[in-house]
Amino acid sequence: MAALLRSVTDRLIGLSAILGTLALLWVVAVIVADVAxxxxxxxxxxxxDLITTSMVIIVFGGMALCDREDGHIVVDIFEKAFxxxxxxxxxxxSGLLGAAIFALIAVTVAQSAGLSRMLxxxxxxxxxxxxxFQYALSGLSAIGALAMLVRALALFGSRGFEHHPERDVL
Structure with missing residues (x-):
């Protein structure tokens, strides 16, 4: 079951990253065409309008991938002391808190999208x-919440602990 959840989450993360990448390419093309x-x-x-609405997809499209790759900014002043x-x-x-925050963003923005449709x-x-674009933001936030939850569950279920392995290459 855990492998299936991880696989589905990885595919959703890949989809959101592709959407963010396509939105970024779109914004670059619009800017170049506008300047020319x-x-x-x-x-x-x-x-x-095109750039502003696409920025939502760029930012939230890459959020889940950033979390999976442990790319968020961390303050590790006390890490070595702990x-x-x-x-x-x-x-x-942190993973559970991030998942809760992004889930609340997804729910709140979905409710706001309902109001936007009504009005x-x-x-x-x-x-x-x-x-x-609000529904897109809501969906991408939900994928981000799922990615953070899966990461927290993986850390909870793992016996060994390797904290921030990307620092080994620096």
Whole structure:
């Protein structure tokens, strides 16, 4: 069961990272087209709407991958003073806290998207429904929450403890 959960989570993380990457490429293309268009007196109409809404997908699309790769910023002032067991418990707590925060973000933004649909809210120029991007943010936040929960469960279930192995290559 744990292997299936890990496999599904890894696929969802990969999907969210691909969506974030595609959104980043889209934003770069829009910016290049807008800058070139401004040079010729024809900027891309609605480029601000396109860039702003795509930033949601870029940021939250990469969040789960960042967590899986242990890429978040950590303050490790006391890490060497603590035992490996305490550091492990802190990492488990951090993963669970992060999962709870991202789950709350997902729920809150999904509720907000419902209101946006009800009120027919849209972007300023292109009139793109804001609910689309709120649902995307909600889904990507849910994937981030799942990734953090799976990492915390993996730390909880592991016997050995290797804290921040990426530091070995520095």
């Amino acid at each position: 268009g401004r040079n010729f007196g024809h900027p891309v109409y609605g480029s601000q 035992s490996a067991g305490l550091n492990r418990r802190i990492d488990i707590f 027919n809210l849209s972007t300023n120029l292109l009139r793109l429904p804001t609910a689309w």
